[in-house]
Amino acid sequence: LPASRDRTHVELASQDAELPSPIEQETRAYHALLSALTRGASVSELSTLAADRAMRLVAADGALVARVDGSALSVLAAHGLAAPLAADGGLPRDEISRAVLERNQPIVFGDGAPGAPEWRLPVAAHAGIVAPIYAEGRPSGALAVLCSDAAMPGSADCARVCKLAEFLGLGFALADAHHARTRLLERVFSAQEEERRYIARELHDGTSQSLMSLVVRLRAIESTAAPATQQALHDVRQLAKATLEEVGRIAHGLHPVILDELGLEQAVRRHAAEFAASHGLKIDVHMHGLRGLGRLPQSVELMLYRIVQEALRNVARHAEASTVSVLLERARDYLRLIVEDDGKGFAVEQLDQLADVPHLGLHGIRERAAQWKGVVTVESEPGVGTTVYVELPL
Numbered sequence: 001l002p003a004s005r006d007r008t009h010v011e012l013a014s015q016d017a018e019l020p021s022p023i024e025q026e027t028r029a030y031h032a033l034l035s036a037l038t039r040g041a042s043v044s045e046l047s048t049l050a051a052d053r054a055m056r057l058v059a060a061d062g063a064l065v066a067r068v069d070g071s072a073l074s075v076l077a078a079h080g081l082a083a084p085l086a087a088d089g090g091l092p093r094d095e096i097s098r099a100v101l102e103r104n105q106p107i108v109f110g111d112g113a114p115g116a117p118e119w120r121l122p123v124a125a126h127a128g129i130v131a132p133i134y135a136e137g138r139p140s141g142a143l144a145v146l147c148s149d150a151a152m153p154g155s156a157d158c159a160r161v162c163k164l165a166e167f168l169g170l171g172f173a174l175a176d177a178h179h180a181r182t183r184l185l186e187r188v189f190s191a192q193e194e195e196r197r198y199i200a201r202e203l204h205d206g207t208s209q210s211l212m213s214l215v216v217r218l219r220a221i222e223s224t225a226a227p228a229t230q231q232a233l234h235d236v237r238q239l240a241k242a243t244l245e246e247v248g249r250i251a252h253g254l255h256p257v258i259l260d261e262l263g264l265e266q267a268v269r270r271h272a273a274e275f276a277a278s279h280g281l282k283i284d285v286h287m288h289g290l291r292g293l294g295r296l297p298q299s300v301e302l303m304l305y306r307i308v309q310e311a312l313r314n315v316a317r318h319a320e321a322s323t324v325s326v327l328l329e330r331a332r333d334y335l336r337l338i339v340e341d342d343g344k345g346f347a348v349e350q351l352d353q354l355a356d357v358p359h360l361g362l363h364g365i366r367e368r369a370a371q372w373k374g375v376v377t378v379e380s381e382p383g384v385g386t387t388v389y390v391e392l393p394l
């Protein structure tokens with residue numbers, strides 16, 4: 001058999017101390033894929049990363065990741081020698097599926113390959129490895145590494161590529177599950193907002209209007225009533241007015257019309273002012289660099305508004321604070337929201353143990369922000385206060 005690539009690799013590594021050993025390369029590859037997964041990377045991001053790492057792992061000239069897509073294989077990543085295949089988008093599935101997917105066996109091709117398959121990729125690859133990707137027990141795609149010279153890859157390289165493909169299969173399953181969960185949460189949040197908007201509208205257009213005409217009529221009756229009943233009518237009218245205001249407050253909390261009409265800045269200022277008045281808190285609001293930004297998408301504004309609402313609600317319920325600062329600013333290419341209080345603080349590290357039904361606020365904040373790739377950090381020091389940071393890429 002022609003010289004194995006494994007040997008070449010080892011020789012190269014010993015010649016150049018800077019070059020990582022195959023084991024190190026492998027560790028780095030898995031590390032990169034794992035951290036991409038924890039970041040919630042998509043299937044195509046994982047594929048790009050895996051193709052790049054596979055190429056380095058076996059010193060190949062090209063790599064390709066394709067995923068089963070109906071009767072074809074769609075190319076998710078194609079590097080080096082394989083790059084022209086990315087433009088085509090799809091590969092016919094028949095030969096590959098027969099040779100790789102259905103038997104769950106890799107193909108190694110090159111000079112001297114026993115029973116070399118007649119199948120060849122339409123690029124100048126004379127040797128290579130095509131490893132199956134299985135996700136949840138089903139054939140899901142293939143990871144191929146390609147070489148321009150004809151020396152057949154060795155068995156150690158083949159094992160490395162197969163292991164990486166196996167890991168990528170797990171990655172696909174996780175990324176799909178993450179994607180499905182994100183879509184589901186999106187639906188839950190938007191259904192919740194739609195419901196709130198509906199109830200707010202009903203309260204505003206129905207209940208409030210009825211109360212309003214009640215107040216007007218009472219005033220009319222009051223003006224002509226006998227002095228003995230005037231005071232009683234006045235009291236009833238005051239009660240109706242207070243109820244009207246209360247209904248207005250509830251409707252506003254459910255869906256702030258001001259947010260649609262005047263935008264996030266005004267809505268946050270107004271909410272903070274009302275919240276401060278009703279909870280005896282001092283709330284400072286600072287906004288920086290938002291002017292040039294224009295209006296953000298409606299759902300992003302609503303998400304940030306809901307986060308401010310929950311963070312302030314937490315201050316009022318748990319913090320025993322006297323002062324709160326709300327900061328909303330644009331910093332380069334992201335938006336930062338900070339809600340900071342000077343209350344009693346809490347043990348943030350125990351937050352995960354609180355992830356049960358009665359404690360959903362901070363988890364909700366995280367999930368809402370994650371919909372827009374935002375990151376939420378909560379810092380708290382007992383006796384000093386709590387800070388909620390939200391960073392949202394623009």
Ligand SMILES: Nc1ncnc2c1ncn2[C@@H]1O[C@H](COP(=O)(O)OP(=O)(O)OP(=O)(O)O)[C@@H](O)[C@H]1O
Pocket residue numbers: 314315317318319341343344345346354357358359360361362363386
């Ligand atoms: N600003 C704060 N100051 C002090 N403790 C806080 C603050 N914010 C949150 N906490 C603590 O963190 C816990 C979790 O907060 P979280 O908002 O997730 O749930 P919750 O407010 O208890 O319930 P809900 O699901 O109604 O929001 C709180 O129970 C409280 O102990």
Ligand SMILES: [Mg+2]
Pocket residue numbers: 310313314360361362
């Ligand atoms: Mg809460």
